[in-house]
Amino acid sequence: MKQDNMHETFDVERIRSDFPILSTKMNGKPLVYLDNAATSQKPNQVIxxxxxxxxxxxxxxxxxxxxxxxxxxxxxxxxxxxxxxxxxxxxxxxxxxxxxxxxxxxxxxxxxxxxxxxxxxxxxxxxxxxxxxxxxxxxxxxxxxxxxxxxxxxxxxxxxxxxxxxxxxxxxxxxxxxxxxxxxxxxxxxxxxxxxxxxxxxxxxxxxxxxxxxxxxxxxxxxxxxxxxxxxxxxxxxxxxxxxxxxxxxxxxxxxxxxxxxxxxxxxxxxxxxxxxxxxxxxxxxxxxxxxxxxxxxxxxxGIGMKSIRDHEKKITKYALEKLSGIKHLKTYGLGKEDLERRGGVISFSIDKVHPHDVSQVFDSEGIAIRAGHHCAMPLVEEILGESAVSRISFYLYNKESEVDRAAQAVELVKKTFKVG
Ligand SMILES: Cc1ncc(COP(=O)(O)O)c(C=O)c1O
The missing domain is CATH 3.40.640.10 (Type I PLP-dependent aspartate aminotransferase-like (Major domain))
Structure with a gap:
């Protein structure tokens, strides 16, 4: 399948400039949008x-x-x-x-x-x-x-x-x-x-x-x-x-x-x-x-090319899995970073003894949009993973590593707030 590629290299800042919402704030902090599995943001060209x-x-x-x-x-x-x-x-x-x-x-x-x-x-x-x-x-x-x-x-x-x-x-x-x-x-x-x-x-x-x-x-x-x-x-x-x-x-x-x-x-x-x-x-x-x-x-x-999008998401998912795996009391679900060929940019996780809704609320206060719940897959989350809910971050072409860093900082804030560890 032919893909046109207007970007010689994948320029995430240039891509971000097409999405007006990405330069807004949420709760007074620059918005970090990590709920792309729920819905994506829209570029000016679409609007x-x-x-x-x-x-x-x-x-x-x-x-x-x-x-x-x-x-x-x-x-x-x-x-x-x-x-x-x-x-x-x-x-x-x-x-x-x-x-x-x-x-x-x-x-x-x-x-x-x-x-x-x-x-x-x-x-x-x-x-x-x-x-x-x-x-x-x-x-x-x-x-x-x-x-x-x-x-x-x-x-x-x-x-x-x-x-x-x-x-x-x-x-x-x-x-x-x-x-x-x-x-x-x-x-x-x-x-x-x-x-x-x-x-x-x-x-x-x-x-x-x-x-x-x-x-x-x-x-x-x-x-x-x-x-x-x-x-x-x-x-x-x-x-x-x-x-x-x-x-x-x-x-x-x-x-x-x-x-x-x-x-x-x-x-x-x-x-x-x-x-x-x-x-x-x-x-x-x-x-x-x-x-x-x-x-x-x-x-x-x-214009970006689906292959470039996938490559970018693989990179950021690897970075996030590495970052999260170094955090104590945090568990991720799904395949690990060695299996990126069989894994997309969705990472569900839980933090010991903290309800995912509380996790999501702390993230929200930091300007970070993530999802918490059963993700419309109740049998999987409850009967297979054995959880009532999990937190989830999910990436798209406009996400960058510094946003993963902010998510990792928010995890530390959750742990501090709820006295984990
Ligand atoms: C795997 C999967 N299938 C189906 C759907 C339903 O999509 P929609 O709500 O757009 O109908 C979703 C939405 O999150 C999904 O993740």
Missing amino acids: ESISNYYRTYNANIHRGIYAIAVEATDAYVDSKVKLAKLVNAKGMEEIIYTRNTTEAINIVALGWGGANIKQGDHILITQMEHHSNLVPWMLLARRNGAVLDYVKLDESKSMLDMQSLEEQLENEPKIVAVTHVSNVLGTINDVKHITRKAHDHGAVVLVDGAQSAPHMQVDVQDIGCDFFTLSSHKMLGPTGIGALYGKFDILDKMDPVLSGGDMIKSVTFSDVTWNDLPWKFEAGTPDIAGGIGFGAAIDYLN
């Missing part, structure tokens, strides 16, 4: 593209034949073409815009699952899924009388157990749904291998790319998966828009999930025919501004 649409060519798409309606339609479609290229789909027909990853997975569970999952069928997911890739399958299983199975984690509690995958595949699941990168552990799963194994057993495969698409080169054809899902707001784009990639032949056979305007080719008083892909799945006026903003975010990511 301006949305404002420019509303200021100069706001019109509904696909309908008008006047100039600004054509301009809006072109910009929205163009965004899909860009996303198709970014993830190496065969074309924009395979890219359905949704509100977010959650909605994309629900479309598969309701649309594909509703038609294909029958009483007694098996659905296979893993123990490290976000609720978005767990609850829709649990509901589908309950509704259709299917069985929901899980691939276990191995002894490291960081990786999927490939023996468990093999065993579960013996049940011949109809679908295997797996996260590409865990939002709690940071583990990068070998989704290409999992897809091949699942296909060998006749299963359809969905990969949840919410935490991978923003941070690394994704090639859906190389992975071979049937569905891939992502959220714009985690990859520099606006909230309210995400995407479902699906192989053309599968999407073509699926019935739409939502219906109404725009998704039809023709309607009579007694019948209806569906619009072409991808529009068959986008009922009603879509998030036009969101789509346009997402297109600008993809331009920005391409």
